Amino acid sequence: MRTRIVLVPAAAALVAAYAFLFAGAIPAGSAAAADGPEFVLQADPASPFVSFRIWVRTGSAHDPAGKEGLACLTGSLIGRGGTVARSYDEILQALFPMAAGYDVTIDREMTVLEGTVHKDHLGTYYELIRDALLAPAFREDDFARLQAEQVNTLRTRLRYGDDEELAKAVLTWVAFAGTSYAHPEEGLVQSVEKLAVEDVREFHGAHFTRDNIVVGLAGCFGDEFVARMRQDLARLPAGPAPAFVPPEPPKRAPGRRVFLIEKDTRATAISFGHPIAITRAADDFYPLMVANSWLGEHRSSAAHLYQVMRTARGLNYGDYSYIEYFDHGSRRQVPAPNHARHRQMFEVWIRPVTNANRHFALRQAVREVTRLVQTGLRPEELELTRNYLLNFSRNYATTESMRLGYALDDRFYGLPESHLDRLRSRLAAVEIEEVRGALRRHIRPGSIDIVMVTQDAEALKRALTADAFSPIRYASPASQAILEEDELIQEYPLGVAEENVVILPVESVFER
Amino acid sequence: MRAPALLTGFAVVAVAVLGTVAIPARSAAAPAGVFPYEHRTEVLPNGLKCILVKLDNPDLVAYVTVVRAGSRDEIEPGHTGFAHFFEHMMFRGTEQVSAEEYNRIHIEMGADDNAFTSEDVTAYHLVFSKEHLETVIATEADRFMNLSYGEPAFRTEALAILGEYNKSANDPDFQLEEKFLETAFDVHPYEHTVMGFLKDIEDMPNQYAYSLQFHDRFYRPGNCVVLVVGDIDYEATRALLEKHYRDWQPGAYRAERPVEPEQRGERTCHVAYAGASLPMLWMGYKAPAYAPDNREFAALRLAGELVFGETSPLYRELVLEQQTVESLGAGVRAHRDPNLFMIQAQPKRAADLAAVQARIEQAIAEAAATPVDATRLAAMKSNLRYSFLMRLNSTRATALSLVEIVQLTGGVEALDTWYATLDAVGPDDIRAAVARHLVPERRTVGTLTSAEVN
Numbered sequence: 001m002r003t004r005i006v007l008v009p010a011a012a013a014l015v016a017a018y019a020f021l022f023a024g025a026i027p028a029g030s031a032a033a034a035d036g037p038e039f040v041l042q043a044d045p046a047s048p049f050v051s052f053r054i055w056v057r058t059g060s061a062h063d064p065a066g067k068e069g070l071a072c073l074t075g076s077l078i079g080r081g082g083t084v085a086r087s088y089d090e091i092l093q094a095l096f097p098m099a100a101g102y103d104v105t106i107d108r109e110m111t112v113l114e115g116t117v118h119k120d121h122l123g124t125y126y127e128l129i130r131d132a133l134l135a136p137a138f139r140e141d142d143f144a145r146l147q148a149e150q151v152n153t154l155r156t157r158l159r160y161g162d163d164e165e166l167a168k169a170v171l172t173w174v175a176f177a178g179t180s181y182a183h184p185e186e187g188l189v190q191s192v193e194k195l196a197v198e199d200v201r202e203f204h205g206a207h208f209t210r211d212n213i214v215v216g217l218a219g220c221f222g223d224e225f226v227a228r229m230r231q232d233l234a235r236l237p238a239g240p241a242p243a244f245v246p247p248e249p250p251k252r253a254p255g256r257r258v259f260l261i262e263k264d265t266r267a268t269a270i271s272f273g274h275p276i277a278i279t280r281a282a283d284d285f286y287p288l289m290v291a292n293s294w295l296g297e298h299r300s301s302a303a304h305l306y307q308v309m310r311t312a313r314g315l316n317y318g319d320y321s322y323i324e325y326f327d328h329g330s331r332r333q334v335p336a337p338n339h340a341r342h343r344q345m346f347e348v349w350i351r352p353v354t355n356a357n358r359h360f361a362l363r364q365a366v367r368e369v370t371r372l373v374q375t376g377l378r379p380e381e382l383e384l385t386r387n388y389l390l391n392f393s394r395n396y397a398t399t400e401s402m403r404l405g406y407a408l409d410d411r412f413y414g415l416p417e418s419h420l421d422r423l424r425s426r427l428a429a430v431e432i433e434e435v436r437g438a439l440r441r442h443i444r445p446g447s448i449d450i451v452m453v454t455q456d457a458e459a460l461k462r463a464l465t466a467d468a469f470s471p472i473r474y475a476s477p478a479s480q481a482i483l484e485e486d487e488l489i490q491e492y493p494l495g496v497a498e499e500n501v502v503i504l505p506v507e508s509v510f511e512r
Numbered sequence: 513m514r515a516p517a518l519l520t521g522f523a524v525v526a527v528a529v530l531g532t533v534a535i536p537a538r539s540a541a542a543p544a545g546v547f548p549y550e551h552r553t554e555v556l557p558n559g560l561k562c563i564l565v566k567l568d569n570p571d572l573v574a575y576v577t578v579v580r581a582g583s584r585d586e587i588e589p590g591h592t593g594f595a596h597f598f599e600h601m602m603f604r605g606t607e608q609v610s611a612e613e614y615n616r617i618h619i620e621m622g623a624d625d626n627a628f629t630s631e632d633v634t635a636y637h638l639v640f641s642k643e644h645l646e647t648v649i650a651t652e653a654d655r656f657m658n659l660s661y662g663e664p665a666f667r668t669e670a671l672a673i674l675g676e677y678n679k680s681a682n683d684p685d686f687q688l689e690e691k692f693l694e695t696a697f698d699v700h701p702y703e704h705t706v707m708g709f710l711k712d713i714e715d716m717p718n719q720y721a722y723s724l725q726f727h728d729r730f731y732r733p734g735n736c737v738v739l740v741v742g743d744i745d746y747e748a749t750r751a752l753l754e755k756h757y758r759d760w761q762p763g764a765y766r767a768e769r770p771v772e773p774e775q776r777g778e779r780t781c782h783v784a785y786a787g788a789s790l791p792m793l794w795m796g797y798k799a800p801a802y803a804p805d806n807r808e809f810a811a812l813r814l815a816g817e818l819v820f821g822e823t824s825p826l827y828r829e830l831v832l833e834q835q836t837v838e839s840l841g842a843g844v845r846a847h848r849d850p851n852l853f854m855i856q857a858q859p860k861r862a863a864d865l866a867a868v869q870a871r872i873e874q875a876i877a878e879a880a881a882t883p884v885d886a887t888r889l890a891a892m893k894s895n896l897r898y899s900f901l902m903r904l905n906s907t908r909a910t911a912l913s914l915v916e917i918v919q920l921t922g923g924v925e926a927l928d929t930w931y932a933t934l935d936a937v938g939p940d941d942i943r944a945a946v947a948r949h950l951v952p953e954r955r956t957v958g959t960l961t962s963a964e965v966n
Contacts, residue, residue, distance in 0.1 A: 048901065
């Protein structure tokens with residue numbers, strides 16, 4: 001790619017304030033400037049576009065206790081609210097002829113104001129996105145509109161509209177219970193309902209400071225534009241970054257815990273997993289990435305879980321696994337950048353299975369993970385998966401905005417080099433024993449949290465705690481090999497103790 | 513952060529009238545036409561059309577097989593959902609390359625491969641490194657020409673289809689869509705979703721013989737278009753396509769699709785949603801089929817945004833000022849047969865459904881009486897122009913941006929006509945199109961409410 005990366009050097013004194021955010025070494029020249037935020041520039045004069053990703057080092061994990069959802073609402077008001085100079089309607093009118101827009105994405109630890117414009121409109125567009133960052137108005141009418149939307153998302157869309165997203169959100173909620181990572185970005189219903197516009201102003205004042213912001217810019221722009229932007233953004237208020245330490249996962253006794261979300265449903269959505277101790281900054285990440293890809297590469301029909309659960313048995317629409325958070329998996333083929341987290345999970349996503357097969361499907365998936373941890377990969381599996389990842393990773397960042405997003409994530413994790421480059425060299429060097437070791441160190445199938453969105457939860461609880469026989473029924477005769485394996489799966493002991501099964505009415509999730 | 517529920521069903525062609533704007537400069541030689549990249553169209557002797565687009569983006573190639581068959585072609589009762597079913601079965605192997613071997617090849621290539629089905633098309637797409645181009649052409653040609661699967665594999669995959677249905681079954685949008693289409697259409701296959709009727713999906717395991725017939729009818733060179741986009745050499749690519757596809761035999765099947773009778777009275781339907789959801793109000797007006805030179809269709813395309821979109825006075829009033837409605841949007845659905853102009857709104861309270869509908873009707877009456885402001889129309893045309901260019905931001909996106917015009921017209925040549933048609937639309941064309949088509953006797957009104965939040 002014809003991209004050059006220029007890191008703007010600046011004073012090192014402020015680095016210390018953020019040092020705890022970096023798992024590894026801080027890259028040279030990565031500190032914030034004394035007179036403005038740090039810039040990450042990926043200039044490409046041949047591009048017809050200019051992409052912005054303005055990263056604020058805050059997110060839903062920074063929500064004050066009792067005000068869960070505040071970071072999200074603040075971001076929404078910046079991305080979809082008015083500025084001091086223009087109402088939101090005037091902003092929409094101004095953006096419309098350009099077919100451009102901007103919005104704010106919120107994750108646990110990242111808030112990113114992002115947008116792309118054709119270079120023909122850079123001047124006009126820049127004034128709009130600049131004002132969104134520097135001079136949001138936080139009008140009462142915008143606040144009321146977006147607060148209502150956020151409450152509605154929690155109360156209806158997340159609970160009822162998509163059982164798979166619900167299962168995933170509840171898994172994080174229970175695995176990080178009691179910590180700042182637990183609640184969804186949208187917060188908790190009662191907390192959001194109680195928020196006032198003054199809360200937003202206060203949060204914004206504390207977090208949207210020049211020392212807490214990294215400006216990413218990619219595409220067709222010149223030095224003059226960067227100078228103008230640096231001058232403008234020097235007007236951001238100064239101030240120390242609010243203290244924040246990524247939470248340790250809560251201590252829990254070994255064993256499998258089950259959370260059954262009771263609702264009327266044709267099929268059962270399942271997610272299970274547990275927090276893991278590493279991120280892409282760790283040496284074990286790349287061996288674990290290979291093992292995970294073999295087990296359940298996102299949306300790959302060639303991965304193992306998909307093959308044995310969907311292709312061979314027709315259990316559902318797909319079965320995948322993850323060692324990094326993957327935002328909106330049902331809508332994306334490759335991961336979106338800027339959802340970087342210092343606390344990650346190993347997570348298995350079993351797409352909805354008929355209620356009659358829910359127990360069997362859970363058993364099969366847990367058994368497969370357990371077998372992988374016990375045996376590791378065979379040499380030919382390692383080779384095939386390594387080659388797959390080396391080739392497939394070319395699809396991770398195919399637009400300039402995505403590449404910019406990855407560069408910001410590199411800084412989040414404190415990587416000394418680009419993750420996209422580094423994974424090529426690291427994957428090439430992964431050895432079979434490293435894979436086995438990483439699996440044993442980091443994946444604990446005996447201590448997973450399991451979330452199932454299902455009906456008749458009491459019956460499932462009885463079946464699970466009794467390790468009851470759970471046969472699968474086929475639409476056509478299955479092969480002898482499959483039938484023989486089914487005999488093992490249908491009696492596979494999950495060993496779930498009765499006190500480790502919780503039934504939650506769907507109306508109760510994401511409430512305080 | 514999760515986006516609010518998206519308005520569904522706006523399969524519009526987001527295309528542009530190119531003026532003097534800079535194009536995404538990734539092509540060696542930009543042509544004078546609407547599509548800004550150098551491209552060639554080749555037609556093989558068996559009728560297979562291949563569109564080759566050369567981009568400067570290094571290494572990557574996107575390969576799309578557009579099968580011009582979708583749920584529109586499911587004309588026999590009891591057999592809905594089969595176009596989509598083939599999206600699944602096409603990964604089940606051939607006599608030369610088993611499903612396992614096909615998988616292994618794709619793992620080694622690390623291709624980003626997937627497929628999608630809509631009312632008018634099934635499209636299979638891969639993105640890969642150019643070194644794998646011949647492997648891709650060989651395996652794609654093989655599976656389209658020689659797909660071979662036994663009944664056990666067919667029956668197993670039918671369960672995965674049911675699984676796909678099940679994953680959407682609780683979505684209120686999906687529930688209203690099912691009921692709405694069935695109400696709006698009497699005989700045309702547009703009466704069901706692309707997934708098909710649930711009773712047909714449940715019966716799919718028993719329809720092995722029909723599946724073979726469906727493939728035999730539609731997976732033929734005259735009904736398919738291959739797009740090869742990216743870091744390619746024209747001559748070498750053409751030679752490979754000819755080598756691997758030349759034995760594909762043309763078909764003779766001609767579907768006799770039922771013609772939807774003229775609608776002569778308002779229809780209504782309602783979903784009582786079992787969970788919790790904001791209310792929904794959908795108003796669908798019978799609209800003409802897409803044709804690149806149909807100025808009336810182009811006028812409706814523009815009316816969707818100008819009368820109901822984010823920059824419309826109605827949006828400002830209902831969503832931003834009164835805040836009685838959370839989302840509002842509209843657009844004409846571009847299809848090969850007559851479909852719908854859809855207006856979709858989410859009021860915050862069920863008690864407001866009637867008032868919101870009345871306000872929408874008033875906005876239609878105003879648009880049918882008064883031409884839109886010329887400045888807003890100019891902004892809209894600028895938006896279309898840049899929307900098209902903004903989509904061409906990667907090899908994959910560039911390839912997929914062509915699928916819609918290919919599915920609708922069989923090639924990319926009609927883009928120029930379509931852009932010219934859009935550019936010719938004046939304020940009075942929009943007024944006249946609204947007045948003619950957005951009338952009560954041509955519409956279906958669907959509502960969804962739930963007990964918990966109203």
